[in-house]
Amino acid sequence: MSKTIQMPALSPTMEEGTLAKWLVKEGDTVSSGDLLAEIETDKATMEFEAVDEGVVAKILVAEGSEGVKVGTVIAIIAEEGEDVAAAAAGGGAPAPKADPIPAKSEAEAPAAKADVIPAKAPPAAADNRVKASPLARRLAEAKGVDLSAVAGSGPNGRVVKADLEGAAPAAKPATPATAAPAPAASASTPAPVAAAAQDFGIPHEVIKLSGMRKTIARRLTESKQQVPHIYLTVDVQLDKLLKLRSELNAGLASRNVKLSVNDLLIKALGVALIQVPECNVQFAGDQMLAFKRADISVAVSIPGGLITPIVTGADSMGVAAISTAMKDLAARAKDGKLAPQEYQGGTASLSNMGMFGIKQFEAVINPPQGMIMAIGAGDRRPYVVDDSLQIATVMSATGSFDHRAIDGADGARLMKAFKELIENPIGMLA
Incomplete structure (x- = not known):
């Protein structure tokens, strides 16, 4: 008897996706484990494997179709020895839904x-x-x-x-001067x-709009409408951190590891969240989730949008391990090859726009997280060092906090801890 292939749920929250590309055609013989199609979710493109063997009798959803709901029948597989034409014509398989794309979707059948x-x-x-x-x-x-x-x-x-x-x-x-009144739209x-x-x-x-851009628009709108943001900014001297980075890179050269400033900032935020656990939380309606580990979502710009791969347990990871993990995550994010668990979750986020010369900005919280740290560019400016006015490398960091879960005083403690870890960076490596 023929078998139906349904649109898979490639993540716990996936409700619909785009059938980006068929890797087989009608008449092809497939075995368990063979790649059938590429499915695009709102964040990544993933390959979909066959579970059963047989012949592709009919493809019901064309590649490029958007808004295909999970569970929609997308193809029919004829078993060995079964009449392919009969299977394609129905063959006992349940008929696909007449309109798998919901009316609210902007996608077309x-x-x-x-x-x-x-x-x-x-x-x-x-x-x-x-x-x-x-x-x-x-x-x-x-x-x-x-x-x-x-x-x-x-x-x-x-x-x-x-x-x-x-x-x-x-x-x-007709022109406005002679036209009759138009009916109301x-x-x-x-x-x-x-x-x-x-x-x-x-x-x-x-x-x-791509699926990713729709999701970004929806989530950021929800965040600004539903999450009361409070913003706290500190200026941070970077000279000691930059000196330590140079020394560490010299020692790591034989391992082909080169630390970025961002790698050290991820580590600092992870450690600060453990030092101030009141900020490593998430608002959840009538309860609060307090996390025992700092998983840092790092904003990465990719074609068509933004994605936030997660450095899991950044508070306990070595900076070399953070650097290696971030290079791998960023590369696969740009190729659309991240698994859902690699970008869904996280306890807090970090967004660095310093490389674009942005001195200071206020980031939108990535729900359901409780905070995000926005990093500006480090530049040489007058700064008081040891009670004297000197020229130092200084950056501005702004924390956005969900005021439902995090009080201003606790947010201020986190910003203070973050600043101290960067200005005395040996402490976060201990």
């Missing part, structure tokens, strides 16, 4: 195949509004296309992105910013 007969006319909903996906509506607005004149090829005659290709724009209305189809820009003749392109 794949274009209808030749054996699907498109609706002759786009059916209207009970309130006389044309059935169309959100993205199709926005593209129609941007192109000036009348959706009521477009035949929908999606499920139940729904207009999707593919239906708009080649669609002619609607005739332009439906509340469900507001004009997008892109369309407004086009109305004013500003050259632009419509860029579809």
Whole structure:
């Protein structure tokens, strides 16, 4: 009997994903462990392996399809000796959902195949509004296309992105001086910013949001709306840390390890969180989670967004081990090859924009974490050293704290501990 292949859940929180690429085609024979497809989640692209052996009878979801819900049937595998054509036609396999992409998704269903007969006319909903996906509506607005004149090829005659290709724009209305009053726009189809820009003749392109960018937008919006932030800034002298880094790198050269300033800052934040455990916490509704280990999420910029790979147990790791781990995590993050447990979790975050010359900034907390440390550039400036005004290398560090979980006084203690560890760095290596 044929077997169905369903969209897998590649992380505990995954609800939908993008079927980025098929690694097999219809008619291919596969065995257990063979790679079937590449699945893109909001943070990484992972390979999906076959569990059973057989012949790929039918691929039901085209590669590039976005918003495919977990559990959606994406392919049918015929067992050895089974009639492949029969399996492809159904063969006892449960039929895939007619519209696996939720209405709220901005993704489009794949274009209808030749054996699907498109609706002759786009059916209207009970309130006389044309059935169309959100993205199709926005593209129609941007192109000036009348959706009521477009035949929908999606499920139940729904207009999707593919239906708009080649669609002619609607005739332009009369000039404002002679035009009749336009009917009020439906509340469900507001004009997008892109369309407004086009109305004013500003050259632009419509860029579809990636899954990662959607997740970043959602999480940061939730953070600023739901988490009361408190910001605390300290100036930190770096000269002793820079001297220690130079000495350590000289000793580690034979092991091909080169420490960055960021590696030492990760260590300092890890140790500071253990010294001030009131800040190594997480707000969880009617309770608090107090962590016994400092797992530091480090912001890494990658094409299309940002990801935060985790240095697990940074408080107890040696700085050479932190450096090696960060190089590996950052490289695999940029290739989209991190496993979910390598970027989901963490007890606090560190974001360093000093390499861009940014002197000071306030970072947004990465929920559900309780704090994030924002690191500015170190530069030479007047600074009081041993009761005298001297020129020193100084950076500004700003902690953002979830005020529901962390009191201002405890946040101040953490900033003080962080500053002292950097200005007397031997202490954090002991």
